[in-house]
Amino acid sequence: MVCLDGLLSIFQFCAKREKDALKIKNFNNLKNAALNRQFNETYDQTTLDLTTKILDISPEFFTIWNLRRDVFVNFVFKGRSDQEIHKVITEELRFVLATMKRFPKCYWVWNHRIWLLKYNPALTDWDFELGLIEMFFAADPRNFHAWQYRRIVLEGKMDLIRNEEEQPAKAIAKLNYREFQYTTKMINKNISNYSAWHNRSKLIEKLSESHPEEAQEFSSKYEILVSEIKLVQTAAFTDPADSSVWTYMRWLYTGGFFTTDIEAESFIRLLEEQVAGVKELAEIEKDENGEENLWCLKTLSLLLKELFLRTKEDYLREEINDLTKRLIELDPMRAERYKDFQRNI
Amino acid sequence: MQLFREKHVDYVKNLNTKTDQLEYWLTEHLRLNGVYWGLMALFLMDSQDAFVKEEVIEFVLSCRDPKRGGFGPYPKHEAHILSTLSAIQILKLYNSLDRLGSFKPDLVKFIKDLQLPDGSFQGDRFGEVDSRFVYTAIQCLSILEELDENIASGATDFVLRCLNFDGGFGMVPGAESHAAQAFVCLGTLSILGQLDKLTSKKELISSWLSERQVANGGLNGRPEKLPDVCYSWWVLTGMDILGCLDWVDHDKLRQYILSCQDDVTGGISDRPDNQVDVFHTVFGIAGLSLLGFEDLVPVDASYCLPKAVVATIKKFPYEI
Numbered sequence A: 001m002v003c004l005d006g007l008l009s010i011f012q013f014c015a016k017r018e019k020d021a022l023k024i025k026n027f028n029n030l031k032n033a034a035l036n037r038q039f040n041e042t043y044d045q046t047t048l049d050l051t052t053k054i055l056d057i058s059p060e061f062f063t064i065w066n067l068r069r070d071v072f073v074n075f076v077f078k079g080r081s082d083q084e085i086h087k088v089i090t091e092e093l094r095f096v097l098a099t100m101k102r103f104p105k106c107y108w109v110w111n112h113r114i115w116l117l118k119y120n121p122a123l124t125d126w127d128f129e130l131g132l133i134e135m136f137f138a139a140d141p142r143n144f145h146a147w148q149y150r151r152i153v154l155e156g157k158m159d160l161i162r163n164e165e166e167q168p169a170k171a172i173a174k175l176n177y178r179e180f181q182y183t184t185k186m187i188n189k190n191i192s193n194y195s196a197w198h199n200r201s202k203l204i205e206k207l208s209e210s211h212p213e214e215a216q217e218f219s220s221k222y223e224i225l226v227s228e229i230k231l232v233q234t235a236a237f238t239d240p241a242d243s244s245v246w247t248y249m250r251w252l253y254t255g256g257f258f259t260t261d262i263e264a265e266s267f268i269r270l271l272e273e274q275v276a277g278v279k280e281l282a283e284i285e286k287d288e289n290g291e292e293n294l295w296c297l298k299t300l301s302l303l304l305k306e307l308f309l310r311t312k313e314d315y316l317r318e319e320i321n322d323l324t325k326r327l328i329e330l331d332p333m334r335a336e337r338y339k340d341f342q343r344n345i
Numbered sequence B: 001m002q003l004f005r006e007k008h009v010d011y012v013k014n015l016n017t018k019t020d021q022l023e024y025w026l027t028e029h030l031r032l033n034g035v036y037w038g039l040m041a042l043f044l045m046d047s048q049d050a051f052v053k054e055e056v057i058e059f060v061l062s063c064r065d066p067k068r069g070g071f072g073p074y075p076k077h078e079a080h081i082l083s084t085l086s087a088i089q090i091l092k093l094y095n096s097l098d099r100l101g102s103f104k105p106d107l108v109k110f111i112k113d114l115q116l117p118d119g120s121f122q123g124d125r126f127g128e129v130d131s132r133f134v135y136t137a138i139q140c141l142s143i144l145e146e147l148d149e150n151i152a153s154g155a156t157d158f159v160l161r162c163l164n165f166d167g168g169f170g171m172v173p174g175a176e177s178h179a180a181q182a183f184v185c186l187g188t189l190s191i192l193g194q195l196d197k198l199t200s201k202k203e204l205i206s207s208w209l210s211e212r213q214v215a216n217g218g219l220n221g222r223p224e225k226l227p228d229v230c231y232s233w234w235v236l237t238g239m240d241i242l243g244c245l246d247w248v249d250h251d252k253l254r255q256y257i258l259s260c261q262d263d264v265t266g267g268i269s270d271r272p273d274n275q276v277d278v279f280h281t282v283f284g285i286a287g288l289s290l291l292g293f294e295d296l297v298p299v300d301a302s303y304c305l306p307k308a309v310v311a312t313i314k315k316f317p318y319e320i
């Protein structure tokens, strides 16, 4: 039986080789023709068709994407009106979309799409692109490329606003606020959407500088912090095992962004409330799961450190020392980190 | 478990004989990078003689893009900053930068012209920007000893803008944290001698890096993702550069990397029992070297070259 299996796989291997040999010949013919045309700068329909065929097989072949753009600029777009070029670009965007669906993680495909959108940004349908992103998020709300693409599309929209609107700052603040609300929506759908939390932190920095009138929660850093604490507190109680919530909480209290412009006493009060909140959650977790939630302990030690730095109360230092001991026991892989943490207070 | 040294040397040596398989031809766009990964793996195992030096150098020089001055990944392909670094690294490994000869001025110009007004670098003439390209360009110029104050300060500012709320770094300012980006951003600052710009964020960054180790000992690239051998390099280098290499468990990581070896064909894969490739082979071995295991040649975290090679590169800022 073993031998038969072995024989069978050898036959299959040979069949694949023969098939491969044909494919290799075909691919290498296409490739050599295209590369020669690139070297000689022959930009015509034949070259364009060659790139279509090659990219269909090998979308990672960036030299061929470059060649394709060269053909567009030096041949297809030559002597055409803006509207005519726009039509070609719309057509090309369809080709790119089909390739994207087959190879959603290929950088070069996304790049090509961005190049097309930026060729004449005034004619680009940026909102269509946002709709497209929704489609990718429906499949995977943490799609790295799609989130990055979303930021690029918005940047494109904003560039347009800067060029065309009378009061661009206002319109941009509005757009940022809409994006901020979008992250709230995504987080409410699924608390462990790390990408959404990340984007939120970036938008908060922008909105604290300039926000639309209706965004009451952005009137001061204190107001922002209080409303973010509410959100992250609820999230932590909903899914205490998820790291994104704790990472975000760490940023709120230790990131340095909120500590400026907030009165020391108010900040201490918020810290004390949070310490109590996390302690409560730690107890609940222990009761329910029969074991400690590491994130609770790690966050607690960070919060206590911030408190200690501000109040210099000795009992806080003792609490931190106890926590460190427990962390070293429960998470020995990172023991040295906890020791350094304790040492550096 | 042990490192299957001889098997890995054989695996790397035989990479170029797989010309009857379609995959070989579909990966031309990475060929020069692949040669560097293979050669670097051999250097770390002190087996560089498995490749024929003169053949490799000839291949590197044949990848030069005469129209643009940089190197493509394969003859007739267009120059890109990623393949250009591989070319320069290979020549440096062989102590053969002089083979650039009269090509050098155009090469330096190709790299410098890729820098944009905000300090970032694009990968080629079509404008894609990524902190990876900043690192790549800075390392190229460092090896060629062609850095200057202007280039350095622009690159430093850009890389610092890629730092995020969580202590990780993104592809561009605003982009989500990813371990590969931590390596390139910290590597850039390290090569440029600008690590002191991070002092207040050091603990946060180190914590983010140390959180990458998961229960089975492997490291992942982002929270809640699976571990992967190549992150042994992207994450560990950052920790080494920041001086907190001991914030993860070395023995567990060693076990994880070794469990990803193929004991029949040689080579290392991303996860146990997956198909091996040269990329994960070199970064698995480099990770082990950084941790001081298996009696490997010591590797430099910022350059991914042997320490002895890096010692011959003039440090920036240059003395006048």
Ligand SMILES: [Zn+2]
Pocket: B228, B229, B230, B231, B270, B280
């Ligand atoms: Zn990998």
